[in-house]
Amino acid sequence: MCTSFTFSAPDQHFLSRTMDFSFILDAQPVFIPRGYKWTSFNKEVQVSRYAFVGSGRKLDEYLVADGMNERGLAAAELYYPNFASYPDKPTAGKKNIAPHQFIMWLLGENATVQEVRKQVVDLCLVDSPVPLLGLTVPLHFIVTDATGETITIETENNQLTVKENPIGVMANSPNLEWHLQNLNSYVGVQPTNLPTQKMGELTLQAFGQGSGTLPLPGSYVSTDRFIRAAFLKQYLVTSEKPTETVGNIFHALDSVNVPKGIDLKDNGDIDFTQYKAALDTVNLTYYFMLYENNALYTVQLNEELLTHSEPIAFSVKKQMTVHTLTLDDECK
Numbered sequence: 325m326c327t328s329f330t331f332s333a334p335d336q337h338f339l340s341r342t343m344d345f346s347f348i349l350d351a352q353p354v355f356i357p358r359g360y361k362w363t364s365f366n367k368e369v370q371v372s373r374y375a376f377v378g379s380g381r382k383l384d385e386y387l388v389a390d391g392m393n394e395r396g397l398a399a400a401e402l403y404y405p406n407f408a409s410y411p412d413k414p415t416a417g418k419k420n421i422a423p424h425q426f427i428m429w430l431l432g433e434n435a436t437v438q439e440v441r442k443q444v445v446d447l448c449l450v451d452s453p454v455p456l457l458g459l460t461v462p463l464h465f466i467v468t469d470a471t472g473e474t475i476t477i478e479t480e481n482n483q484l485t486v487k488e489n490p491i492g493v494m495a496n497s498p499n500l501e502w503h504l505q506n507l508n509s510y511v512g513v514q515p516t517n518l519p520t521q522k523m524g525e526l527t528l529q530a531f532g533q534g535s536g537t538l539p540l541p542g543s544y545v546s547t548d549r550f551i552r553a554a555f556l557k558q559y560l561v562t563s564e565k566p567t568e569t570v571g572n573i574f575h576a577l578d579s580v581n582v583p584k585g586i587d588l589k590d591n592g593d594i595d596f597t598q599y600k601a602a603l604d605t606v607n608l609t610y611y612f613m614l615y616e617n618n619a620l621y622t623v624q625l626n627e628e629l630l631t632h633s634e635p636i637a638f639s640v641k642k643q644m645t646v647h648t649l650t651l652d653d654e655c656k
Contacts, residue, residue: 327580330492333562346593368386372432395435395604396470408462422452496546
């Protein structure tokens with residue numbers, strides 16, 4: 325489970341996401357420098373052209389589930405069960421990597437969505453498990469850049485397919501085409517209240533504010549989260565200040581945020597939103613918030629950071645940030 329959407333404001337463009345999973349990922353903001361060398365599942369050494377920041381952790385090597393590079397290209401991977409398909413062996417003549425290594429390749433090698441379109445043709449995702457999980461993760465990807473152009477990359481018949489994403493929203497299965505078609509069932513959703521109506525001699529009126537949103541689905545299944553994210557993105561207030569825009573984005577993400585205990589897997593494991601993130605592709609700033617802590621952390625790809633030649637894992641606290649008001653905080 326995960327939800328993602330892009331959002332644009334004056335001179336701003338963001339990619340946002342929730343990371344929903346039952347296995348504790350222990351993700352933290354990480355910086356990957358230019359020239360970083362990593363090894364694909366078949367022992368081929370890859371070298372990143374661009375530096376980037378994202379959320380991930382170091383296993384044998386660093387892995388990230390989302391991120392943004394120094395050129396403003398941003399991407400996130402989302403779970404894609406029952407639809408993702410991968411060949412069980414490498415394809416001759418192509419660059420072969422594991423699905424969970426795709427973000428590392430994409431952010432390290434590409435500057436724009438247009439460049440991704442060209443390069444992904446020569447790429448093959450091969451059935452190869454994540455060492456920590458012991459299984460191959462079924463994934464699809466949302467990709468955007470500083471221009472706001474957005475695509476979705478999914479697998480069909482073991483082949484990577486680039487798809488136009490006209491609304492910049494993604495959730496989990498089924499495929500993008502199904503989600504876009506399903507939006508037609510909600511053409512009546514609106515931010516304004518429904519008008520009064522006559523039924524015989526009786527005048528009908530809504531009970532209160534928000535009646536235009538009555539058709540919105542409220543479950544945590546991916547199809548419902550996709551609809552809520554699409555609606556919220558469409559009507560979210562814009563701001564000239566990036567920090568205010570970020571605040572609006574995180575409030576919108578709360579609508580698809582999964583609290584602990586309300587979504588249990590068949591084996592009893594708790595699926596929940598482990599972190600939320602917003603990626604400012606214009607100002608190259610990564611915003612990160614953990615489930616356990618309401619503090620908002622930022623990492624900016626500035627010149628000081630870009631001079632580092634080694635990866636950096638940033639420390640974040642897993643305790644709720646609480647400010648106790650005292651007499652010193654009295655309004656004057």
